Amino acid sequence: MSEALFRFHGARLGHGDATVFAALDLSVRRGETVALLGASGSGKSTLLAALREQRQALCTWCPQEQALVPMLSVFHNIYMGGLHRHGTWHNLRTLLRPAAADRAEVGALAAELGLADKLFTSVDRLSGGQAQRTALGRALYTRRPVLLGDEPVSNLDEHQGLALMQRALTAHDTAVVAMHDRALALACFQRVLGLRHGELVLDAPAAALALADLDELYRP
Numbered sequence: 001m002s003e004a005l006f007r008f009h010g011a012r013l014g015h016g017d018a019t020v021f022a023a024l025d026l027s028v029r030r031g032e033t034v035a036l037l038g039a040s041g042s043g044k045s046t047l048l049a050a051l052r053e054q055r056q057a058l059c060t061w062c063p064q065e066q067a068l069v070p071m072l073s074v075f076h077n078i079y080m081g082g083l084h085r086h087g088t089w090h091n092l093r094t095l096l097r098p099a100a101a102d103r104a105e106v107g108a109l110a111a112e113l114g115l116a117d118k119l120f121t122s123v124d125r126l127s128g129g130q131a132q133r134t135a136l137g138r139a140l141y142t143r144r145p146v147l148l149g150d151e152p153v154s155n156l157d158e159h160q161g162l163a164l165m166q167r168a169l170t171a172h173d174t175a176v177v178a179m180h181d182r183a184l185a186l187a188c189f190q191r192v193l194g195l196r197h198g199e200l201v202l203d204a205p206a207a208a209l210a211l212a213d214l215d216e217l218y219r220p
């Protein structure tokens with residue numbers, strides 16, 4: 001069995017004085033793909049932030065609020081995922097005049113995401129789904145082994161969401177992704193974690209679960 005990449009033992013997680021998880025026990029091994037389910041406010045984003053804190057250098061972060069730079073183009077927002085791989089001068093030059101190789105590489109990724117015709121459109125002129133695909137492109141261009149995603153395909157239609165979720169999972173060797181789409185969780189992930197009011201109440205292989213098994217997580 002592979003090593004634990006993330007581990008919490010009786011951990012308190014929260015925001016300042018506000019406790020969300022009083023005592024969390026959880027480990028995630030390298031190579032696992034984990035869907036994080038639970039009603040709004042159950043603690044998914046809080047847990048993702050704590051996972052990120054444990055292994056920041058290994059993680060690609062795809063946050064719910066996307067954090068794109070609205071005045072910059074799709075190209076530049078995707079390119080920003082890879083700033084750490086290039087030197088400062090290269091990055092500064094790219095802001096004004098991208099090199100042909102970078103245009104080709106980022107352009108190919110944008111095309112895969114259905115954004116070929118928007119490559120040099122500023123993000124403030126995109127639809128919600130196009131902006132989300134740009135954020136996914138930035139995550140894919142980061143090229144770190146662990147994907148931490150907070151509803152990364154929630155604005156996309158069912159087919160596109162499934163295709164791009166699978167694409168993102170094949171590009172990372174480990175993933176923990178929060179979502180509200182239960183069918184997507186069962187279709188794409190190996191393991192499902194269910195949260196309810198800051199407690200881990202479900203931890204099971206996706207293959208052992210049916211949609212109805214997840215209803216309990218959403219009961220008021």
Ligand SMILES: Nc1ncnc2c1ncn2[C@@H]1O[C@H](COP(=O)(O)OP(=O)(O)OP(=O)(O)O)[C@@H](O)[C@H]1O
Nearest residue numbers: 015018020038039040041042043044045046047064
């Ligand atoms: N910055 C914050 N400061 C204080 N409390 C917070 C903060 N962020 C979230 N919380 C609280 O922590 C709890 C868990 O929130 P969290 O964002 O982790 O839920 P979530 O499952 O990701 O919800 P959603 O599906 O709506 O994104 C909620 O009660 C929320 O009000």
